Amino acid sequence: MHDLRSFNRPPISTVSDILGTVIAVQANFYQVRLDQPLEDHNNTLIHHLLCTRRTRLKKIGQTVMVGDRVVVEEPDYQDARGAIAQVLPRKTELSRPPVANAEQMLLVFALDEPPLEPWQLSRFLVKAESTEIPFLLCLNKADLLTSTQQKTWQERLEKWGYQPLLISVMTSQGLTELKDCLKDKITILAGPSGVGKSSLINTLVPDVKQRVNQVSGKLQKGRHTTRHVELFELPDGGLLADTPGFNQPHLDCSPSELIHYFPEARQQLEQGNCQFSDCFHRGEPNCIVDENWERYEHYLTFLEEAIAQKEATQQMTDQESTVKLKVKASGQEYYEPKLESKKYRRTSRRQKHQNLQDLYENQSLEELEELENDLDV
Numbered sequence: 064m065h066d067l068r069s070f071n072r073p074p075i076s077t078v079s080d081i082l083g084t085v086i087a088v089q090a091n092f093y094q095v096r097l098d099q100p101l102e103d104h105n106n107t108l109i110h111h112l113l114c115t116r117r118t119r120l121k122k123i124g125q126t127v128m129v130g131d132r133v134v135v136e137e138p139d140y141q142d143a144r145g146a147i148a149q150v151l152p153r154k155t156e157l158s159r160p161p162v163a164n165a166e167q168m169l170l171v172f173a174l175d176e177p178p179l180e181p182w183q184l185s186r187f188l189v190k191a192e193s194t195e196i197p198f199l200l201c202l203n204k205a206d207l208l209t210s211t212q213q214k215t216w217q218e219r220l221e222k223w224g225y226q227p228l229l230i231s232v233m234t235s236q237g238l239t240e241l242k243d244c245l246k247d248k249i250t251i252l253a254g255p256s257g258v259g260k261s262s263l264i265n266t267l268v269p270d271v272k273q274r275v276n277q278v279s280g281k282l283q284k285g286r287h288t289t290r291h292v293e294l295f296e297l298p299d300g301g302l303l304a305d306t307p308g309f310n311q312p313h314l315d316c317s318p319s320e321l322i323h324y325f326p327e328a329r330q331q332l333e334q335g336n337c338q339f340s341d342c343f344h345r346g347e348p349n350c351i352v353d354e355n356w357e358r359y360e361h362y363l364t365f366l367e368e369a370i371a372q373k374e375a376t377q378q379m380t381d382q383e384s385t386v387k388l389k390v391k392a393s394g395q396e397y398y399e400p401k402l403e404s405k406k407y408r409r410t411s412r413r414q415k416h417q418n419l420q421d422l423y424e425n426q427s428l429e430e431l432e433e434l435e436n437d438l439d440v
């Protein structure tokens with residue numbers, strides 16, 4: 064009557080699929096946070112299973128990433144083990160940091176120490192705007208500024224088109240509001256070095272130190288912020304990924320799309336059309352974008368960078384790809400330069416992912432090594 068497997072299995076696991084989210088990957092093991100905790104024989108709730116990947120998945124080349132939604136089979140309650148049998152389709156996929164299904168990014172800056180640099184902030188914002196993942200702007204270390212100074216920044220950034228959340232990890236200012244924004248979502252932290260990203264994680268995730276200590280070897284010193292990606296569980300639901308800080312993201316958008324990454328200019332563009340469809344909005348006749356906004360200077364600087372970059376790329380592409388072979392009615396062949404599409408085209412999904420990935424590619428290996436050496440002292 065019974066097959067052997069049903070004897071070994073507690074009845075609950077046969078009721079339906081066991082679903083969970085991969086929160087850490089180490090070698091060939093995957094830590095899976097279960098959607099519904101399982102009950103073992105002693106009525107203890109099991110929230111996590113350490114899983115392997117089914118050979119079948121390996122054969123079809125199915126990778127498993129942090130953030131993946133997975134179906135787990137054959138849970139072993141005693142040892143809290145299991146096997147990943149299926150990976151559900153990913154909504155988003157980043158390679159740096161390697162995270163699947165990230166839903167939003169939390170851009171963290173400090174109001175002071177290091178001082179808030181408008182130009183650097185602008186650069187991060189433009190970069191974040193060019194990704195398809197929504198983001199929140201959070202300004203930490205509010206305790207270092209008077210309330211008047213805080214208000215000044217708040218109003219300044221509102222003119223840029225943002226609603227920054229001013230917080231202080233030190234005094235807990237704004238943390239309740241921030242927690243609401245992070246609830247039940249997968250969020251990736253990003254921002255320059257020293258702004259308090261790791262401090263924020265330590266505050267929001269009470270057992271993070273404990274978890275760090277469980278990791279063996281070199282990681283014992285609590286260096287969970289560098290190369291190893293892990294999703295930390297927020298007590299009220301939601302997952303948070305820390306990333307190492309870097310100070311200047313690389314911009315690689317096309318000159319024509321750049322203007323759309325400034326909300327305050329976007330707003331002007333919505334009011335009508337410029338006379339020229341390929342307008343760069345720097346004083347052309349009948350341009351709809353005026354020069355009367357604080358970040359206009361940033362726009363011009365980034366625009367020059369984008370143009371220079373585009374020219375450099377064009378020089379690299381060979382003759383074949385920049386000209387089109389045409390045939391005259393007489394049958395004579397000639398080359399014509401390819402025309403560029405004048406219309407603003409939305410960046411492809413892939414490109415947007417790439418942009419977000421670039422956010423994390425600016426930390427050089429040397430910098431990382433330096434960071435590690437510092438921490439070893």
Ligand SMILES: Nc1nc2c(ncn2[C@@H]2O[C@H](COP(=O)(O)OP(=O)(O)OP(=O)(O)O)[C@@H](O)[C@H]2O)c(=O)[nH]1
Pocket residue numbers: 203204205206207230231232233234254255256257258259260261262263288306307308309
């Ligand atoms: N005054 C003040 N200092 C803070 C606050 N939050 C963090 N710090 C300090 O800022 C410094 C840097 O904090 P980290 O959490 O290491 O910064 P990080 O963003 O993780 O830096 P990287 O890992 O280099 O990217 C530490 O000395 C913290 O104690 C805050 O709210 N107020």
Ligand SMILES: [Mg+2]
Pocket residue numbers: 260261262288306307308
């Ligand atoms: Mg850190």
Ligand SMILES: [Zn+2]
Pocket residue numbers: 337338342343344345347349350351352
């Ligand atoms: Zn214009």
